[in-house]
Amino acid sequence: MYKNFATKLLFFALLLLSTLCSLKAQTAFRIVSKPIIFDAERRQLTLDYLEKRHGLKQSEPTIHPLMVVLHWTDIMSLEKTFDVFNRSTLPGARKEIASASALNVSSQYVIDRDGTVYQLLPDTVMARHVIGLNYCAIGVENIGSDQYPLTEAQLLANEQLIRYLKLKYPIEYVIGHYEYNLFRETDLWKESDSSYRTEKTDPGRDFMKRIREKIKDLNIKGVPDHK
Template sequence: MLRKVSIVVFCLIVGVWGGLSFSYSNILGEVSEKRLSLTREYMKDHYSLDTYLLTNPQMIVIHYTVTRDLASTLAILAPDELSQKSRPELASFGKVNIGVHFLVDRDGTVYQFLPLWMAGRHTIGFNHVAFGIENIALSERYLTEAQLRANARLVKELVDAYPSIKYLIGHHEYMQTNLPHFQLYRENYPHYRTEKFDPGVVFMRRLREMLKQEYGLELLD
């Protein structure tokens, strides 16, 4: 059973780098000490990194939530600890809950969930180097044009803010060993993996085309 949460939105300036600034609504609020501690525990266990910090982001991973709306998404993500009942395939590999840096609603509204200085738990083998963007949708066919445009804009802003970012993948591509991003893969439990379908081939193709055409941006996959 999912725990209901109230939605409190705060305005947060994400940061300023080289004259660029951008802001999104911070929907989680202040990160708890418990979530920081659990994240550090996860990072140490899976990557042998004794930190909860994301110090050298090199890739962006695009997801969708398999939820209907923002409220149901937050009911899953807001607790600090992962539900044993809802995600048993993940729970035995760490207590910290799933966490991404941004949520994109169906109308294209972007919310910040985790701070950019913090690692999230969203992509096995790459959480130590990756920002995560979740699109609120039950499946690929529910993804909207507004979400596509918001993703393109957000990717462009993150790349401008963090020149270290060289890779952009869909979650469904994360274990494709022939792709360039896989050189960043790091995982102390080699059999810890799940099959993913989000956000899908079509969405990623359109996102890459939009980034190239509208922003002149081409990232490695």
């Protein structure tokens, strides 16, 4: 009798510990507001980008999110990344994309190496982060690079953020930045210049494989099926 009681007690203790760990993981997810400048200049440049690059003439610089695009920054500092995104216009060093627009690059979210999630723009305000898809894509930048792969804390934070966004919006796709070209032959693709493209590797194939394993229960698509 005592042996059975001890076994049951151990079972319930392990169940309680598992539940507490799960609750801790869930409650640890926080979004810290860290807004970049969105002044009249950036607003107008965003409206111009939507019209000239995506063929969408709008009165407000908003998007209807259908996709989450994961990136890495290639800048190993949250504050330096923020400084790069904070100005409304592209710095002179970005000549390879300046011909398309003077609008500065940015994203809606940045995730630091420790997994802290910072929100730079509202989910439904357009950020310039992925050719052909900005009008429907929420961008998530991660502090890291090819030399400094993304961390376990970032993996968890990306998973939690995707789950959060899936609850709010009809998210159909989660892709890595390096996969954006695979949408060129789909109805989602909107880019006025067919030759405008850049080669990307972020956020790494291994990271995308792992994040897709983590969110497979959400039944979100990866790259499109080409028939």
